[in-house]
Amino acid sequence: MGEHLHYRPKPGEIPTQPGVYRFRDTNRRVLYVGKAKNLRARLSNYFAPLRSLHERTRRMVTTASSVEWTVVGSDVEALQLEYTWIKEFEPPFNVKFRDDKTYPYMAITLADEAPRVMVTRNPRIKGARYFGPYPKIWAVHDTIDLMIKAFPIRTCSDASYKRAMQSGKPCFPGQIGKCGGPCSMRVSVEEHRRIVDDFISFMSGNDKRFTRELQTKMKDAAERQDYEAAARFRDQLQSLEAVLDKSTVVMKDSVDADMFGIEHDELSAAVQQFVVRGGRIRGVRSWTVDKELDVTTGDLIEGVIRTAYSAPGVDVPREVIVPVQPDDAAEISAWLTEVRGRGTVRLKTAQRGEKAALMETAVLNAKQALIRHKTRRSSDFASRSQALADLQDALGMTQAPLRIECYDISHLSGTNVVASMVVFEDGLARKDQYRTFSIAETTDDTDSMFQVLTRRLAHLDDAPADENADAAPKRFSYPPQLLLVDGGQPQVAAAKRALDESGRTGIQIAGIAKRLEELWLPESDFPVILPRNSEALYLVQRLRDEAHRFAITYQRKRRKRDISSVLADVPGVGPARVKTLLTHFGSVARLKAATPEEITAAPGVGPALAQAIHARLHTR
Numbered sequence: 035m036g037e038h039l040h041y042r043p044k045p046g047e048i049p050t051q052p053g054v055y056r057f058r059d060t061n062r063r064v065l066y067v068g069k070a071k072n073l074r075a076r077l078s079n080y081f082a083p084l085r086s087l088h089e090r091t092r093r094m095v096t097t098a099s100s101v102e103w104t105v106v107g108s109d110v111e112a113l114q115l116e117y118t119w120i121k122e123f124e125p126p127f128n129v130k131f132r133d134d135k136t137y138p139y140m141a142i143t144l145a146d147e148a149p150r151v152m153v154t155r156n157p158r159i160k161g162a163r164y165f166g167p168y169p170k171i172w173a174v175h176d177t178i179d180l181m182i183k184a185f186p187i188r189t190c191s192d193a194s195y196k197r198a199m200q201s202g203k204p205c206f207p208g209q210i211g212k213c214g215g216p217c218s219m220r221v222s223v224e225e226h227r228r229i230v231d232d233f234i235s236f237m238s239g240n241d242k243r244f245t246r247e248l249q250t251k252m253k254d255a256a257e258r259q260d261y262e263a264a265a266r267f268r269d270q271l272q273s274l275e276a277v278l279d280k281s282t283v284v285m286k287d288s289v290d291a292d293m294f295g296i297e298h299d300e301l302s303a304a305v306q307q308f309v310v311r312g313g314r315i316r317g318v319r320s321w322t323v324d325k326e327l328d329v330t331t332g333d334l335i336e337g338v339i340r341t342a343y344s345a346p347g348v349d350v351p352r353e354v355i356v357p358v359q360p361d362d363a364a365e366i367s368a369w370l371t372e373v374r375g376r377g378t379v380r381l382k383t384a385q386r387g388e389k390a391a392l393m394e395t396a397v398l399n400a401k402q403a404l405i406r407h408k409t410r411r412s413s414d415f416a417s418r419s420q421a422l423a424d425l426q427d428a429l430g431m432t433q434a435p436l437r438i439e440c441y442d443i444s445h446l447s448g449t450n451v452v453a454s455m456v457v458f459e460d461g462l463a464r465k466d467q468y469r470t471f472s473i474a475e476t477t478d479d480t481d482s483m484f485q486v487l488t489r490r491l492a493h494l495d496d497a498p499a500d501e502n503a504d505a506a507p508k509r510f511s512y513p514p515q516l517l518l519v520d521g522g523q524p525q526v527a528a529a530k531r532a533l534d535e536s537g538r539t540g541i542q543i544a545g546i547a548k549r550l551e552e553l554w555l556p557e558s559d560f561p562v563i564l565p566r567n568s569e570a571l572y573l574v575q576r577l578r579d580e581a582h583r584f585a586i587t588y589q590r591k592r593r594k595r596d597i598s599s600v601l602a603d604v605p606g607v608g609p610a611r612v613k614t615l616l617t618h619f620g621s622v623a624r625l626k627a628a629t630p631e632e633i634t635a636a637p638g639v640g641p642a643l644a645q646a647i648h649a650r651l652h653t654r
Contacts, residue, residue: 186214
């Protein structure tokens with residue numbers, strides 16, 4: 035069965051974006067490269083029951099020992115990257131692009147008097163500028179058809195061009211609107227050359243300057259009521275936008291660079307390195323690292339670069355492109371130049387164009403890698419067990435905290451105070467047992483925490499007194515082994531007071547300080563410091579983040595419906611009128627502070643209604 039393949043990714047781990055995947059054997063040799071519009075849907079086919087697979091596919095997946103993938107921005111990028119890697123790795127199980135035939139390019143014959151755009155398989159046309167290769171010949175024709183609507187350049191053959199220029203009669207493609215060269219008798223040679231330059235500029239960098247110019251021209255024509263011209267500009271704009279959607283990850287042949295996409299949180303970082311040589315992605319390297327809590331992105335990048343280029347004989351490119359320039363950029367560039375041994379290595383960021391687009395793809399893959407890292411770590415039974423054991427030792431508990439509850443207080447400038455309770459059992463989130471609390475009156479966060487825990491601990495009385503009783507306790511009455519509160523000593527003291535007043539024992543309390551590696555215990559002068567790379571710290575981080583997220587989500591929902599429910603019983607005030615009032619005043623606080631006369635200034639509100647609204651807002 036498919037589930038017997040030990041390297042099968044866990045459910046939900048594979049992204050649903052388009053991308054390219056690679057199966058490797060135990061020696062890390064690439065066995066198969068494929069593309070997919072939806073990686074999760076496509077890869078799931080390989081892990082179906084083995085008896086249902088084609089013999090060749092079954093042989094490939096049983097020979098492989100791992101599968102990896104790279105997310106890209108579009109289906110066309112997936113096509114291009116699949117082509118690049120099949121040519122690079124020559125995987126034995128691939129069929130596409132494995133033969134010796136040539137593939138089509140788009141070429142602009144710049145050496146001609148009037149350059150022509152054409153589809154060709156000849157890579158040696160003198161003076162030509164190439165774009166591609168394309169996986170199918172129809173893909174080249176589609177791109178050309180779209181481009182000449184915005185940049186009408188010559189498409190006719192040399193013989194047709196020569197005949198038209200000698201006779202003074204437009205070439206046949208020009209007569210039917212398929213050729214925009216001088217042979218069409220609509221532009222001069224000089225004007226045509228400028229259009230060709232714009233064509234190349236757009237294809238080289240997906241330059242959106244042209245789309246902005248067309249948008250401006252379209253609006254100007256519409257304002258002049260020249261709707262025919264506006265429609266023409268609109269069609270040209272749509273053509274350019276369609277080409278932009280088909281941007282490729284294959285760049286100019288002169289590009290020799292490494293790109294590092296980085297995604298990180300407080301504890302971990304994921305790095306995605308794209309190795310671009312001769313305009314092609316020749317390799318991809320991905321790894322995760324532990325990071326200090328207070329490390330800057332620039333410091334992280336410096337460490338990543340030193341890690342990547344410290345091995346003997348490493349290939350250092352002319353450019354190293356990173357998301358952010360580190361503080362010691364000049365020194366790092368000098369060090370890279372020394373390692374390379376020739377030329378100068380530039381450390382730079384990509385601001386626009388094809389390099390910026392590829393950097394976005396690298397960062398997207400880094401984000402996916404970090405998600406996979408977290409998913410694997412949290413779902414791994416050994417890691418969870420280690421985290422609970424580490425917490426038990428660090429907090430001096432007599433047993434592992436199999437049930438942990440974490441609390442967070444959220445408010446808006448001291449108003450609309452709410453709290454969240456999230457539950458983890460055996461190191462996994464139990465979202466069906468999450469709870470939220472509304473706090474009507476409170477003096478500060480510590481008072482709010484005391485109120486919330488007093489209310490929560492009271493529900494432990496719902497448990498049956500006799501452990502052998504037939505009635506099962508309600509989920510909310512299960513006692514936790516560990517209560518975590520977001521905060522330091524003041525919040526821990528409030529939680530301890532609530533626990534003492536409840537009379538409950540056997541429950542450990544700890545506070546999560548802002549620097550996350552610190553846990554405060556009741557009546558302790560010093561915090562417990564968890565090791566930076568420990569599983570326990572990772573679990574505490576997830577609990578803190580989940581409690582914070584849940585509290586913020588509840589507060590936003592509550593604020594949204596609060597003002598509507600208050601005014602619901604005022605005659606003449608419905609959802610539309612509430613929306614008008616909030617738009618006029620800008621916030622609920624300003625509406626509550628307004629006088630009846632100021633409320634009257636809102637559209638559609640008379641003196642009587644304003645008085646009723648004011649009275650209702652101040653009788654709570």
